[in-house]
Amino acid sequence: MLEKNMLDQLNGQLNLECYSYHLYWQMSAWCAAQGFPGSAGFLRLAAQSEQKHLEKLLNYISDTGALPLIGTISAPPDEFPSLPDLFQQIYEHEQAISDRINTLVHQALMTQDYTTFNFLQWFVSEQCQEEKQWKRILDQLEWLGNESKALFLFDQSLQHTG
Ligand SMILES: [Fe+2]
Ligand SMILES: [Fe+2]
Numbered sequence: 001m002l003e004k005n006m007l008d009q010l011n012g013q014l015n016l017e018c019y020s021y022h023l024y025w026q027m028s029a030w031c032a033a034q035g036f037p038g039s040a041g042f043l044r045l046a047a048q049s050e051q052k053h054l055e056k057l058l059n060y061i062s063d064t065g066a067l068p069l070i071g072t073i074s075a076p077p078d079e080f081p082s083l084p085d086l087f088q089q090i091y092e093h094e095q096a097i098s099d100r101i102n103t104l105v106h107q108a109l110m111t112q113d114y115t116t117f118n119f120l121q122w123f124v125s126e127q128c129q130e131e132k133q134w135k136r137i138l139d140q141l142e143w144l145g146n147e148s149k150a151l152f153l154f155d156q157s158l159q160h161t162g
Contacts, residue, residue, distance in 0.1 A: 001064060001065060001066075002061070002064045002066050002113070002116065003111060003113065005107070005111075006107065006108065006111065006113055006116060007061070007064075007066050009103075009104055009107065010057060010060070010061055010104070010116070011061065011068065011069045011070075011071070012100075013057055013100060013101070013104060014054060014057045014058060014061065014068055014069070014070060015070060015071050015072075015073060016097065016100065017050055017053040017054035017057060018054050018070055018073050019073050019074065019076065020050040020053070020093070020097065021047050021050040021051050021054060022073060022075075022076050023076040023077075023093065024043045024044075024046040024047035024050060024090075025043075025044070025047045026076040026077070026078055027043050027076075027080070027086055027090070028040045028041075028043035028044045028046075028047060029078075030078060030079070030080060030086070031043060031083070031086070031155075034083070036083060036151070036155040037155070037159065038154075038155040038156055038157070038158035038159030039083060039086075039155050039158050041158070041159060042158040042159075046090075053123070053126070056122070056123075060116075060119050064115075077089075082146065083141075083151055083154075083155070084138075084141045084146060084151075087134065087137055087138055087141060088138060090134050091131070091134040091135060091138055094127065094130050094131055094134055095131060097127060097130075098127040098128075098130075098131060101120065101123045101124060101127055102124075104116075104120055104123075105117060105120050105121075105124060108120060137158075140154060140157070141154060
């Protein structure tokens, strides 16, 4: 059984995973509208992986006998100054999510909730992989520069990755 505080925080995380899911769908739609089909497809895959995260959390909360609460999810941004800026925002968003996961892990340990502590280890590794992936993309963008030809090639390379 989950302590009230831990349940609230896990529900908060569930809400954030739902937000990430919406965010990547919205970003994917923006990329498609701007003529970046490779990035749009890649972000659809990113949204699908967020769906897995929210399912994992929802199932875990249910398994403890508690009720998962999704709550109100804020609307994601729908305008971005440029493609590199969009990817920069993703990297910062994922870093903030990693911080939240770390806070949850710390709380689980401090309250001797080892079941939740064990459950969260999957998210710790997942965030590590995600940060690595988005940083690699940002590095590529930095190398290629901001000219339209470079962005076209970058977008094509994502099409082959996704
Ligand atoms: Fe996530
Ligand atoms: Fe993520």
